[in-house]
Amino acid sequence: MSMRLDHTHDPAARSWVESANQGGCAFPLQNLPFGVFRRAGSTEAFRGGVALGDCVIDLKALTAVGGLSGMAEQAAFACANPQLNDFFAMGPLAWRALRHALFALFKADDLAVRGGPSRDELMRCLVPQREAEYALPAQIGDYTDFYTSVDHARNIVKLMRPDGTLSPNFQWMPVAYHGRVSSIGLSGQSVRRPVGQRLAPGRQEPEFGACAKLDYELELGIFIGVGNEQGTRIPVEAAAEHVFGLCLLNDWSARDIQAWESTPLGPFLAKNFATTISPWIVTMDALAPFSMAWTRPAGEPQPLEYLALTAVGNQAAFDIQLEVSIETASARRNGKGASRLSRTSFRHQYWSIAQMVAHHTVGGCNLRAGDLLGSGTISGPGASEAGALIELSRAGQAPVELADGERRSFLEDGDRVVIRGWCERAGFASIGFGENRSEVLPAKWE
Ligand code: MN
Numbered sequence: 001m002s003m004r005l006d007h008t009h010d011p012a013a014r015s016w017v018e019s020a021n022q023g024g025c026a027f028p029l030q031n032l033p034f035g036v037f038r039r040a041g042s043t044e045a046f047r048g049g050v051a052l053g054d055c056v057i058d059l060k061a062l063t064a065v066g067g068l069s070g071m072a073e074q075a076a077f078a079c080a081n082p083q084l085n086d087f088f089a090m091g092p093l094a095w096r097a098l099r100h101a102l103f104a105l106f107k108a109d110d111l112a113v114r115g116g117p118s119r120d121e122l123m124r125c126l127v128p129q130r131e132a133e134y135a136l137p138a139q140i141g142d143y144t145d146f147y148t149s150v151d152h153a154r155n156i157v158k159l160m161r162p163d164g165t166l167s168p169n170f171q172w173m174p175v176a177y178h179g180r181v182s183s184i185g186l187s188g189q190s191v192r193r194p195v196g197q198r199l200a201p202g203r204q205e206p207e208f209g210a211c212a213k214l215d216y217e218l219e220l221g222i223f224i225g226v227g228n229e230q231g232t233r234i235p236v237e238a239a240a241e242h243v244f245g246l247c248l249l250n251d252w253s254a255r256d257i258q259a260w261e262s263t264p265l266g267p268f269l270a271k272n273f274a275t276t277i278s279p280w281i282v283t284m285d286a287l288a289p290f291s292m293a294w295t296r297p298a299g300e301p302q303p304l305e306y307l308a309l310t311a312v313g314n315q316a317a318f319d320i321q322l323e324v325s326i327e328t329a330s331a332r333r334n335g336k337g338a339s340r341l342s343r344t345s346f347r348h349q350y351w352s353i354a355q356m357v358a359h360h361t362v363g364g365c366n367l368r369a370g371d372l373l374g375s376g377t378i379s380g381p382g383a384s385e386a387g388a389l390i391e392l393s394r395a396g397q398a399p400v401e402l403a404d405g406e407r408r409s410f411l412e413d414g415d416r417v418v419i420r421g422w423c424e425r426a427g428f429a430s431i432g433f434g435e436n437r438s439e440v441l442p443a444k445w446e
Pocket of ligand 1: 145146217219251374376377
């Protein structure tokens with residue numbers, strides 16, 4: 001199934017939920033991202049919801065008022081669970097049926113002709129987002145983090161190796177490592193600075209202590225919808241049918257621990273203490289207007305056949321705007337705002353999502369509904385487009401100046417890292433991901 005546009009991408013479509021129509025709203029009718037929520041502080045069961053304007057559409061409540069039928073109703077029943085795995089596993093026809101049904105129910109001018117539940121009944125299915133709290137949208141079985149930005153890779157090798165050449169495999173495959181699921185948390189969480197071993201420059205023996213080079217990584221999280229049987233592969237042309245949607249992901253990284261531990265098997269304690277994702281998953285259907293051609297510059301290695309995007313290459317990249325800000329404890333005390341650290345787009349990524357999925361499964365590894373892939377740090381070509389502090393501060397050689405006069409080489413306790421993402425294109429409604437915000441707590445020694 002290729003990316004396709006339909007009436008749910010009509011920029012003129014408006015919702016009778018007025019907040020969805022306001023300029024700058026992340027969640028207009030054309031977006032309809034999925035998450036798991038309940039009323040904050042309540043003992044209600046968590047269940048699936050869809051963001052619209054400043055509200056959450058309670059899908060369990062919606063099934064009770066009888067506004068849905070057929071595949072859309074079955075999909076909404078699956079969303080009444082506290083995890084969306086069963087809904088993901090239903091596949092793109094069910095995802096699209098529910099999207100289309102919600103679009104019709106909440107579109108401004110369809111109510112009179114539609115029949116079905118009254119507007120009062122539908123309004124009772126809405127929960128204000130300010131009264132909601134969220135849970136992880138799926139039971140994540142496995143998490144894999146990629147390394148697919150060539151600008152990130154070039155920035156890092158320049159810092160780490162005098163010759164500054166990319167590792168030779170980078171241009172031939174989307175490199176990745178298997179990550180840790182138990183420490184994946186939602187936006188709003190506090191992340192304790194990890195402790196571990198690191199080797200000080202010029203020393204022969206490591207020391208043990210709190211991470212001194214704590215960093216974030218700007219990434220997108222990719223939720224797998226439909227998996228594959230072990231021993232089979234997902235062809236690159238079919239990958240779009242297997243991906244449910246995207247969220248904002250912060251891959252917290254302890255650079256000093258990472259530098260000492262990573263040879264020869266890759267990241268371990270440097271990455272496994274926390275990963276933070278945003279609560280809303282923006283579907284690939286909602287992202288269709290922002291897809292664009294994936295290209296590999298002439299003169300660089302062209303992908304091997306199993307990674308070649310011949311049929312779907314014109315829609316395999318996505319122009320997703322991404323921004324990282326930092327809000328320090330002192331900026332908060334002094335009433336100063338957050339400082340923007342970088343801004344870039346996912347369009348620059350060297351490997352596409354489809355290629356990540358194809359490569360992950362080419363040896364017969366089975367992906368399952370609810371599995372999470374990290375895109376890898378997203379850096380663009382410009383100096384202000386780097387997706388991690390280690391790049392922006394050149395490993396501490398050039399600390400970043402913040403708006404309130406503070407400087408940062410790496411994160412300090414009390415810092416809040418805020419990632420935002422959105423898509424905009426002339427002729428289409430802008431849609432957003434919301435934000436991914438989390439705070440660094442001091443290390444705990446025992
Ligand atoms: Mn990463």
